[in-house]
Amino acid sequence: MPKLPRRALLALPGGFSGARAARADAPVTGADALLLVMGDLHSAMERSPALLAVVDAALAAHRGVPAFILINGDVFERGNAVARRSAAVADWSFLAALRRRAPVVLNIGNHETALIVDLAEVVERAVALDLRVVSNLRDRRSGLPFAEVSTHFDLPGRRGLRVIGMATDEAATYRPEARALIDMPEPVAWARERLPALFAADEVRVLLSHAGVAADRAILPMLPGGTLLVGGHEHLRFTHAAGATRYVHTGSWNRFLTLVGLHLGQPIPRLELRELAVEPGQAEDADHAALVAQVMAAHASAEDAEVLFDLDRPLSLAVAAGRACAALAAATGSQAGLLGHTGFGTGLPAGPVRRLDFDAFLRFDGPVFRAEADAAALAAMAPRLNQHAATPLADRIGDFCHAGPWPAQPGPLASNGWVRLHAARFLGDPAPDFAPVPGLMLKPLVEAALRVGR
Structure with missing residues (x-):
């Protein structure tokens, strides 16, 4: 198999830059925990075997370091004819493959109902794969949340990891049949009301926001120092530093993910970000590549x-x-x-x-x-x-x-x-x-x- 290519990786306020080279299999020195962050995947099954190989390389470089995979919404794509005809079997298998590697948190995006109208069914299937689903969306039929708004993991020492999920309220981006079932809170008002009680002082804080840049920019000053704000929905790639807090958009279509090393030795955690790319010719997970090939053969007209x-x-x-x-x-x-x-x-x-x-x-x-x-x-x-x-x-x-x-x-x-x-x-x-x-x-x-x- 071809080697993983070298990539220029560095997080700067204007975006990822080519100032420093790194590899997926190069460790983040001194990291106490690891986050692998992605979003806006949109049924890009042709790159998912290579993305799994990048994840494997990063995990292998950090053996013994607790690792967590965070997905910031939009796993599915209705415009992909093969995904639609196959009931997204490759996408669900990809999620299962990620879970076999590390704990997975899925924040609900507007395309989670691209292939299944009822978001409650989507959440049920994800939970059956042992994914932790987070969202601030509520079911209009019952008034109850579709999922917990946050989830917690233990980290080395006394700290924990708190991951919160927030969705877009842009109703036109949800399928009409699905949006009729969903209550979508306005993100900035929701964050102002709910975030203070959700973030504990002794936790590493991650907000997975599928609300878009305008909402995120207003929310950013509300966040305690050392928070990781992950943006999505608009298929962007950039990072922004606000003191010890980091704001990142991780790209789309399984072309990039962001590796975050958590350094927990100080009262405010230090976040070290690297961008990893998925390019033609990279190594692939053989089992998932075979599954994708089978799905394509069976469902591509x-x-x-x-x-x-x-x-x-x-x-x-x-x-x-x-x-x-x-x-x-x-x-x-x-x-x-x-x-x-x-x-x-x-x-x-x-x-x-x-x-x-x-x-x-x-x-x-x-x-x-x-x-x-x-x-x-x-x-x-x-x-x-x-x-x-x-x-x-x-x-x-x-x-x-x-x-x-x-x-x-x-x-x-x-x-x-x-x-x-x-x-x-x-x-x-x-x-x-x-x-x-x-x-x-x-x-x-x-x-x-x-x-x-x-």
Whole structure:
């Protein structure tokens, strides 16, 4: 098997940076306990065998050190046809495989109901695998919580580990059938009311938040020093330091996880963060790889396996999203195309690109829209766009629009329905007034552009 690649790993306020090289099998010197943190997995089963191998390498480098696996929501993806047809057997098997390695905490995300409508059933299945499920969501039918809001583990010495779960209240991101059953508290108000009683002074504190950057930024000053705040929901990768407290987003689609070494020798714990990547050609867990192959063979249709186009090199998510925005602009005669970041899943592979690969890249179809924007509006929008690069926390809007090169002169812009619906959040207020472009759908026009190499 190929060796795990060397990666440049360092947590800095603007994001993970390549200032220091490390490996998954390189120990965090002096760590008293270990957290392996991931989220926004979205049924990315093609990378789960390699992710298990990265987890194994990290655990092997810390034999004898207590380790815990924290998953910050969105294990499942309805847009993955194989996951949908197979009832997510590979995803459930992946969770079971993680639990065989270490205790696992799952915070409920909005996509936990992607394949099973009733969140209570999802929680029941997760608990049957001996996962500890945490959430602040409540069942409208009974008024009772779907799961405990927090869980506790013993750590070396007198300290304990307290992990709290918090969900997004953005109702539109839950399936309609599922959200009718769920009460979603507003995250900031809930945190202000509940967190002080949940955090004990002698515990290492972790808040798994699937609420998004805007809520997390307001909650961050409420947290005691030395807390780990794990963000999710918006598929971001960055870290931010606030004194001894750390705020981290761990990426998405099984492409990254964050290794956290807990140093417990001082009254305020010290948190040492490293990012580990899952890349093509890495070692894989053989048993899980065989299971994924079986699931693909049994549940991938001829349409799923259809090759839509070929690429001479892989395209990162940012590059591929830029091409999609350019395709939208060209198809509508606009200066720029605007597409939301979480409308994309992952980048595109080199070689034949199947429909499954394309669907994992561009998650949603739908009509497209066009608006006119003057120079002042364009200038006001610019700082809110393309936040895949290092962006200070104060400037982040959470889910953002990819747009590619941004014009300075007045002219038309194009978007899809999600951006149009949430234009004030994505682009600022007042936002352009987008009108439908008849006869165009997003996925076909992006696929056509990539097929001809644009």
